[in-house]
Amino acid sequence: MKEAHAAFDAILSIPEGKYQDYLVTQRSEIVNFHLKNNPFYRKLIGKNSVENWNDLPVLTKKELQQPLTNRLSDGYSQKNVFVNKTSGSSGDPFVFAKDKQAHALTWASILHRFGWYGIDFNTSYQARFYGIPLDFIGYRKERLKDFLGHRYRFPIFDLSDAFLEKVLKHFRSKKFDYINGYTSSIVLFAKFLQTKNIILKEICPTLKVCMVTSEMLFDDDKTLLKTQFGIPIVNEYGASELDLIAFQNPNGEWQVNSETLFLEILDENNQPVPNGQEGRIVITSLYNKAHPFIRYDIGDIGILDERSTPKKPILKKLIGRTNDVALLPSGKKSPGLTFYYVTKSIIEDDGNVKEFVIRQTKIDTFEIDYVSEKELTSEQIKGIQEAIDNYLEPGLQFSYHRKNSLLRNSRGKLKQFISELT
Template sequence: MNWFKISLQLNKFPINRAQKLLREIQKLPEEGYREYLEKQRKEIVEYHLIHNPFYQKFFGNKYFNSWEEVPVMQKSDLQRPLKERLSNSFSKSNSYVGKTSGSSGHPFIFAKDRFCHALTWAEFIDRYHWIDINLNQSLQARFYGIPLDFYGNMTERFKDRVSLRRRFNVFDLSEKKMLEFLERFRKSKFDYVNGYTSAIVLFAKYLEKHQFILKEICPSLKVCIVTSEKLFDNDRTLIERSFGVPVVNEYGASEVGLISFENSSKEWIVNSEGLFIEILDENNRVLPFGEEGRIVITSLYNKAHPMIRYEIGDTGTLCRSSTWKRPVLENLTGRTNDVARLANGKVVPGLTFYYVTKSIIEDAGSIKEFVIIQTEPDTFKIEYVSEKEFTLLQHQKILAAIETFVGKDLKVNFERMDVLVRNKSGKLKQFTSLI
């Protein structure tokens, strides 16, 4: 029984029609794909210029002349009541309504028309087939957070049950809870793991510490999909070694859906069917393939709410070999707001701190997780979960690495924690600036 598809249909999401359109788009030849994208992005702009008063005002012109004139949309532009942003004839009752996690610091409520939401799921179904996962049949071990209020909690658990998902709550990642996780894998025939990178890495460390291979405990396990947080190469190696299955990297956002998905060659294939992806510089000019900039996304089929030249809040690069039909995301550097501004005026990507300290910290073996917080222009705090305190030698090595790769005369405080604070959705932010 195709329970997942049936649940979409019962909620009036036309999944069959969406899958039919997806197949038609995928059949388009490379030489005609640019024409498809230009036609579709023009149509979605013109639709909202006619039917969406909010977008009419935001756009500042009655007519579409050229794509370069289309304004870039920031998350802050959307932080107003949803009813003010919906297109004519759309409402909360006839749309899919969701809320972003707020990991960028700018949470907001968004909407998709039912066909657009169905197309998002058609894209997920298609990509999961690449790794032999069938959303109608495959059982998922889901490492995510869950709403704590009664209604939200019950709603999410019902959705999990219908969607063949079994929730592993990432708000409690103690050793006792990890043992409970392990027993669930012993008793269930999970096909795949899906969830936040940091939580899955922590479970992998637990497995390695106790010399378990998850595939041996749960032989039905095929693959692990990580999402929402950066996957470092050594973490991929750890997960694959501890789980005994390949790791696949997924990049998406609730407000636009699937952005890119890793294929068997470890290429991050961008979703060019339902989205149009651009890399822009600080002046909103399109950068050529191979250059790093701000990731800007257009949802080509969302008629309920404009997501047009929408800055997602991440920085990245499209591979030089990318084409209109087959763009490849070469790297995802981090969030545009995750930068450290030093007292001398220097601006440093926040993940630089994470990179330079990660290998040193993990040499100790007992470090489970850590985050870096900038509290002053010259002061940083490293919060970490560990079996024992950092040694003086570890302190000195970290300070030396930061001085080499970031700057001199910086103060670094260390605080050992029992557990690190995650946001409401369960994500762990690796670097935060409080400046």
């Protein structure tokens, strides 16, 4: 870590005027390394050198769904690398590896950004809203890691009021410095506090900041969190196989990690689009020699701000996942989050509905599963239908199912739009 911090600080010291040269050089070095030392990547490219960066193929998750040993660079094995598995939130999970230097640089990047808010991983106490393995060994292993990592974990598979009451009790008795975890679970805790008219900072004065990750943070949810927690709310966007991708800086900008990653926004022909235009988020890991992540399609759609520079790219908007697209009878394709935005503004206005997800079961049929104090009213249902007709297209059929809880994946993430069309 000492070497990684020094290397990271050296990258930070590169002036804006020379940063593009740094990116070009580092991109070239990582590509040439994998062309020389990684049979998997050399076969993907089909030749030993590439002149034009934009001629490099885009690496997809499907191509990575093969044994890890097939994808490791020469000189690396599962014994001398960091190995982990993606969450599978995109529907395409796979095992990946990072060499030790790249993994250490990832942590240097994380420590640097959390430091913007006065958080020190060695001393700051974290309230962690995450999933946890339920088998005995996995559970104890994570609890030990939490203890060593100076954090207390709240498993998020049970988010009933009874459980949230226990969470609240911990905040009354423990000196937490910050909150970190999945957006939907933290939002649900904030709604619980709202019903009790409690400001979290007032009962846990040591709290400084809350970082939410892994799921979309909507503007009204961010307002709710700021109100009920009484602390700054920071939006984090990352991927376990890469690094922190973007992290909200103290000026409120979603600053892209340009130190260890190179982020592109590409069109359907794998060519870069101008800043301000929407496209697929494609990322290159500049230092991972054990495993190639070069022009890697992470599966998200986003927009870079027009003010972006090589050293300080700014993510203007994260629209959603490329596989979260609703196909409509008219032939129109609409991001699934469009439905979520429209219905959210209507069914959550009175605080009755705690959470909901939308599932597309047929080309014209959608089902909404929701958790609430009471059933949706006919007026709310009518309002949703009118909004959908207006924003998308008329004739779509919706059914509503009130649930005691919503299905989360094995890590506790809540997928807010699901297409069940083949």
